[in-house]
Amino acid sequence: MSDLVTFDQARLGYGRRAVLTDISFSIPKGDFLGLVGPNGAGKTTILRTILGSLRPLGGTVEVTPGLRFGYVPQRDSLSYDFPLTVQEVVLMGRYDRIGLGRRPTADDRRLATLSLEHVGIASLAARQFADLSGGQKQRTLIARALVGTPDILVLDEPTNGMDLVSTIHILGLVRELYERDGLTVLMVSHALNEVANYVERIALVMEGMFRIGSVDEIMNEPTLSKMYGIPVDVESMNGHRIVLARRGVSQGTHDHA
Amino acid sequence: MLDTVLLFREALYGALLIGLACSVLGVYVVLRRIVFVGAALAQLSSAGIALALFLGGLGVGGELTHHPVAVSLIVTLSGALFFGLGGAGRSRVPPDATIGVTYAVAAAAGILLIAKATTGEAHDIFLSGNILGITRADTYVLLAVSVPVLLLHLAFYKEFLFVSFDPETARTLGYQVTRWNLLLYLTLGLVIAFAMQFAGVMLVFNFLVLPAVTGLLVARSMAGIFTVAVLAGLLASMLGFVLSVPFDLPSGPAIIAVSGALALAAWGVRRLRGA
Numbered sequence: 399m400s401d402l403v404t405f406d407q408a409r410l411g412y413g414r415r416a417v418l419t420d421i422s423f424s425i426p427k428g429d430f431l432g433l434v435g436p437n438g439a440g441k442t443t444i445l446r447t448i449l450g451s452l453r454p455l456g457g458t459v460e461v462t463p464g465l466r467f468g469y470v471p472q473r474d475s476l477s478y479d480f481p482l483t484v485q486e487v488v489l490m491g492r493y494d495r496i497g498l499g500r501r502p503t504a505d506d507r508r509l510a511t512l513s514l515e516h517v518g519i520a521s522l523a524a525r526q527f528a529d530l531s532g533g534q535k536q537r538t539l540i541a542r543a544l545v546g547t548p549d550i551l552v553l554d555e556p557t558n559g560m561d562l563v564s565t566i567h568i569l570g571l572v573r574e575l576y577e578r579d580g581l582t583v584l585m586v587s588h589a590l591n592e593v594a595n596y597v598e599r600i601a602l603v604m605e606g607m608f609r610i611g612s613v614d615e616i617m618n619e620p621t622l623s624k625m626y627g628i629p630v631d632v633e634s635m636n637g638h639r640i641v642l643a644r645r646g647v648s649q650g651t652h653d654h655a
Numbered sequence: 656m657l658d659t660v661l662l663f664r665e666a667l668y669g670a671l672l673i674g675l676a677c678s679v680l681g682v683y684v685v686l687r688r689i690v691f692v693g694a695a696l697a698q699l700s701s702a703g704i705a706l707a708l709f710l711g712g713l714g715v716g717g718e719l720t721h722h723p724v725a726v727s728l729i730v731t732l733s734g735a736l737f738f739g740l741g742g743a744g745r746s747r748v749p750p751d752a753t754i755g756v757t758y759a760v761a762a763a764a765g766i767l768l769i770a771k772a773t774t775g776e777a778h779d780i781f782l783s784g785n786i787l788g789i790t791r792a793d794t795y796v797l798l799a800v801s802v803p804v805l806l807l808h809l810a811f812y813k814e815f816l817f818v819s820f821d822p823e824t825a826r827t828l829g830y831q832v833t834r835w836n837l838l839l840y841l842t843l844g845l846v847i848a849f850a851m852q853f854a855g856v857m858l859v860f861n862f863l864v865l866p867a868v869t870g871l872l873v874a875r876s877m878a879g880i881f882t883v884a885v886l887a888g889l890l891a892s893m894l895g896f897v898l899s900v901p902f903d904l905p906s907g908p909a910i911i912a913v914s915g916a917l918a919l920a921a922w923g924v925r926r927l928r929g930a
Contacts, residue, residue: 449827469827479686480820481875490817494828499810526875546828 401426402462402550402582403448409456410443416455417443423601423610425550425584430576431610432593433586435603441586444603445554448584468548470539472555478528484538485510485523491542513545514538517571533564540571550582551575557592569596595638617641663900669789669797670892670910673850676801677862678888679808680843682880685867687819691754692738693863696731696844698761700851700859703730705768712773728848734761735844739837762856786896786906789853800849804842815839816877858907862888865914872921887917 401424411417418440425431425448435441446452447459449467468491488510489502496502502510514520517537522530527538536556543551553572557565573596575581587593594600594617601610604625609616616622617639622630629644684693707726710716719725734757742753789797808815817825818835826832850859870884895910 451826467827469824471821471823475823476821477686477688477819479688479871480816481871481877481880482820483876486877490821490824491828493813493817493825494830496813498814501813542824552827 400462401460402465404460405444405447405454405457406460407457408447408454408459410440410447410452411455412443412452414455418603418606418608419456421457421608423608425582427549427582428580430573430583430596430598431585431601432597432599433584433601433603434588434590434593436588439603439605440608441588441603442554444601445552445584445586449552462549465550466546466548468543468546468551470536470543470551470553470556472558473532473535473539474559480528482527483523484514484519484525484527484530487527487538488513488523488542488545491545495546510541510545513541516544517541531564532560533567536560536564536568537571540568540575544575548581550584553583553585555587556585557587557589565592569593572596591640594641613639663787663896665791665794666787666789666906667893667896668794669853670786670896670906671889672794672797672801673854673859674862674866674888674892674910675885676797676804676846677850677859678866678884679805679881680846681863681865681867681888682870682877682884683815683819683839684843684863685871686880689738690864691751691758692840693843693847694856694860695754695757695761696734696738696847697851697856697859697863698758698765699734700727700731700844700848701856702761702765702768703727703848704852705765705772706730708772709768712771724849724852727851728845731844731848731851732841735840736837739840740833741836785855786853786858786910793853797849797853800845804846807838807842811835811838855907858910861911861914865911865918866891869914869918869921872918872925883921887914887921891917 403425405421405423408421409416409419410421421444433441433444443452447454448461449469450461485507489506491513492502492506492509496506511520511523514523517540519534519537519541522534522538527535530538540551540553540556551572556568556572560568569592572583572585576583583597585593585597590600590602594613597613599610599612600616601608602616602625607625609621609625617632619630619632622632622641626643631642631644633640633642681693684690704723704727707716707720707723710726711720711723716726738754748756814830814835818830818832819839822832822836847859847863850862854862866884866888867880869887870880870882874880874883891910891914895913896906898904898913899906899909
């Protein structure tokens with residue numbers, strides 16, 4: 399499989415301040431990678447480097463020329479004052495293809511409708527985006543990412559602030575897109591327990607440490623205990639893996655498990 | 656009454672043009688929550704005029720100070736450049752505080768400079784403007800500035816919308832977000848600098864905020880907001896102006912009062928609709 403993105407001994411950060419050093423990994427075509435870690439660990443730094451808005455301070459980061467990202471931003475990064483319909487939001491995913499100064503055509507609108515059908519919310523096309531539930535908003539943003547026929551779908555904290563049912567539905571939808579459409583997916587999240595049961599590989603970022611591997615290679619007690627700095631248990635329940643901090647262990651410097 | 660209004664028809668055309676251009680740009684100002692950037696730019700523009708009058712009185716600055724609008728334009732566009740490049744958010748000081756500092760300092764500088772200027776008109780034009788003084792030549796100048804700006808915004812509506820609504824995603828699709836923001840701020844600075852000469856800080860600020868708020872209250876689409884904002888801006892200009900002439904009221908505050916009444920009516924409509 400060809401690699402879409404390759405980090406080679408990359409040093410990442412802002413200005414002169416390195417947040418992560420010696421980062422080496424690849425995202426091959428057809429991968430479903432979960433980039434997981436607590437807030438402030440460096441997930442966004444890696445994400446921004448992949449998306450090209452941040453340059454590495456050292457080493458190399460290679461992105462396949464012309465690679466098209468289907469980006470799903472965090473929902474709270476958007477402005478909900480704009481009175482946009484769901485279809486208008488989805489159409490934005492085609493703006494760069496439509497070209498500067500041109501208006502969306504009937505074909506663009508048809509593709510937007512198809513994309514909404516693809517994520518199961520075609521009936522909401524005329525609704526105001528701001529009035530939707532968290533899960534519906536997320537589906538709209540996924541539809542927008544898909545309408546541009548991306549090479550890789552990138553989701554930033556897609557389940558943040560969602561209830562359990564919406565979380566399961568959104569993660570299930572992303573898994574379905576991966577399996578059904580063969581999409582390459584990069585999902586950024588702080589919730590290891592959620593992500594681990596849907597992705598194929600996990601990249602764990604933790605206080606300057608970085609570890610990447612298959613779910614089995616990461617979701618085990620020795621690896622996670624070392625990364626979190628406290629003993630943890632990895633339990634299996636109905637085929638799902640759950641990470642638990644071992645009882646009686648005093649709080650360390652980490653907030654997330 | 657009609658005769659009196661017709662006597663000042665150039666002023667009315669000018670007010671309508673300023674109302675039109677500011678109402679359109681005001682939609683972005685309100686939706687992007689940069690209302691006080693508009694106020695700060697208007698205040699910078701007035702400080703620019705004051706600077707030109709002050710330097711002109713001292714006999715320095717050469718030809719430039721004979722054209723206060725040129726100095727005002729330089730100062731306002733410098734401010735637009737600063738805010739457009741995200742200068743307000745780069746230091747440890749919160750962005751809104753930087754905008755507040757700009758507003759306060761520009762306002763004080765304008766008053767101090769004009770107080771010591773040996774040339775120039777009455778000082779209160781900085782606040783209330785002198786819209787009745789608009790001539791046919793001024794109307795042409797306002798047309799020459801407003802029409803290209805409005806056409807630019809019409810042509811690149813989708814681009815301005817995208818970088819305003821979701822700059823992060825726009826960037827991933829190859830949009831030069833900083834450049835688009837800069838273009839938006841520069842067109843804003845341009846319109847403000849020219850409108851300020853006649854309308855004053857208070858009226859320009861009004862046109863940037865109230866018509867867009869009126870639109871936001873009653874419309875449920877972007878096209879609707881722009882339409883209602885433009886209609887509210889034009890109606891306020893017309894009614895405010897027509898009422899101010901026979902009743903001998905200052906035109907600027909009269910226009911603002913009508914804008915306020917329209918916004919209040921829009922709020923009432925929204926309440927009635929139960930939204």
